Amino acid sequence: MRTLRSIQYFVLALVILAVPATSRAQFSASITIAPPALVVYSQPICPQEGYLWTPGYWAYGDEGYFWVPGTWVEPPSEGLLWTPGYWGWNNDAYAWNGGYWGNEVGFYGGVNYGYGYGGSGYQGGYWRDNHFSYNRSVNNFGGRNFSNTYSKRVSVSTSSHVSFNGGRGGISARPTAAQETFARASHTPATAMQTSHQQAAGGNHEMLASVNHGRPAVAATAKPGEFSGKGVVAARGATAANRTAETKATENKATENKAAANRTAENKATTNKAEANKAAGTKATENKAAESKATENRAAASKASENKAEANKAAESKATENKATENKAAASRGTANKTKANNAAASRASENKAAENKPAAKPTKAEHTAARPAQPVAKSETPRPEVKPVAEKPAPAAKPARQPAPARTESAPKAAAPQRQAAPQQHQAAPKQEAAPKAAPAPKAEAARPSEEKPK
Numbered sequence: 001m002r003t004l005r006s007i008q009y010f011v012l013a014l015v016i017l018a019v020p021a022t023s024r025a026q027f028s029a030s031i032t033i034a035p036p037a038l039v040v041y042s043q044p045i046c047p048q049e050g051y052l053w054t055p056g057y058w059a060y061g062d063e064g065y066f067w068v069p070g071t072w073v074e075p076p077s078e079g080l081l082w083t084p085g086y087w088g089w090n091n092d093a094y095a096w097n098g099g100y101w102g103n104e105v106g107f108y109g110g111v112n113y114g115y116g117y118g119g120s121g122y123q124g125g126y127w128r129d130n131h132f133s134y135n136r137s138v139n140n141f142g143g144r145n146f147s148n149t150y151s152k153r154v155s156v157s158t159s160s161h162v163s164f165n166g167g168r169g170g171i172s173a174r175p176t177a178a179q180e181t182f183a184r185a186s187h188t189p190a191t192a193m194q195t196s197h198q199q200a201a202g203g204n205h206e207m208l209a210s211v212n213h214g215r216p217a218v219a220a221t222a223k224p225g226e227f228s229g230k231g232v233v234a235a236r237g238a239t240a241a242n243r244t245a246e247t248k249a250t251e252n253k254a255t256e257n258k259a260a261a262n263r264t265a266e267n268k269a270t271t272n273k274a275e276a277n278k279a280a281g282t283k284a285t286e287n288k289a290a291e292s293k294a295t296e297n298r299a300a301a302s303k304a305s306e307n308k309a310e311a312n313k314a315a316e317s318k319a320t321e322n323k324a325t326e327n328k329a330a331a332s333r334g335t336a337n338k339t340k341a342n343n344a345a346a347s348r349a350s351e352n353k354a355a356e357n358k359p360a361a362k363p364t365k366a367e368h369t370a371a372r373p374a375q376p377v378a379k380s381e382t383p384r385p386e387v388k389p390v391a392e393k394p395a396p397a398a399k400p401a402r403q404p405a406p407a408r409t410e411s412a413p414k415a416a417a418p419q420r421q422a423a424p425q426q427h428q429a430a431p432k433q434e435a436a437p438k439a440a441p442a443p444k445a446e447a448a449r450p451s452e453e454k455p456k
Helices: 002-018 177-184 192-202 240-357 361-370 372-381 396-402 405-421 423-439 442-453
Strands: 052-054 057-061 064-068 070-073 081-083 086-089 094-097 100-102 125-128 131-135
Touching: 052 081, 057 192, 064 192, 070 192
Parallel strands: none
Antiparallel strands: 052 070, 057 064, 081 100, 086 094, 125 131
């Protein structure tokens, strides 16, 4: 086996040296043994929108051909489509033409990889407005509803599973002129996930064709590099040995699922605890905020009450002060008015008393206050008892001299002297002293007249 492998590597080196430089880039390996038939499998469920299907293929390694499971891959950028690689017979050897990403699907040897890759072009979908539209008749969504889908029937041939182009028993398809032109254009190579996916398959002993005989336990996966778990799909018609491997994979899957479930439960418990703590913290914060607000409201209400009480107290104090001031002013005015009234009453009483005590002087005062020029009239009244023309008669004339009336009239002027000082005050009350004519009885001195008439 080692000798045969050494010969194969030697032949491969010769083929690579013999291939022109323009074509050498399209060959990654070249052997004389044809690759096995394609593996038959069911397409796994698309993990999410935006992923594109890349079919499985046979690759060549140190231990011969090994199967690289088909998988869903995220394209390097929007608008790109995958052109699968293929084995082609050239210069008496089989060489591998690697796949690539481009704006359209190029020539892939006419190999019927299935699920949209029927040998020419791609019927699984297309790009529109930076969104990939999936053909529901080709792709497996697992019952989910993708936003951009359509339905177009695609005829699938299951009579042949040949995996190479040219040579004995190979596919005789040839590229069109447009495909050849596109093959010479610049392309985007396989992504790092695709390269890692192929390396992982090459390191798995169960993927070798000499072990699985064309029916690997992992024929396709939901994502690159995942050879166990829910997204793993086995080849149809797998042998007992392969079914054992599949059973082992299933057990491993169950263990992984259980561990994942435990991790999920732990994460959920942690999340719930974190959410509960967060909710408790939020509630505590809200309660604290509510308490602070209530405290502020109470403080504001208390302050408002205090301000109102102070305002009321100030208003009451001001009202009391105003009332006291008004009462004081009223009392002062009352006292002043009372004092004035008392003074006026006292003055009037004194004047009245004086008028009553000295009636004879009243006419003199009245005449003096009313019109001082009329004083001669008062003088003429007082000497009436001394009328001498009538007293010229002998005996009767002596009797009137004995009467005190003249003496009273003479003393009246002397008593009037102190009252002249109060005359200015009596000018105001002069109108009220109109009663002064009561002094008219003073002429009673005329009573002497009868004595004068006695001589008759």
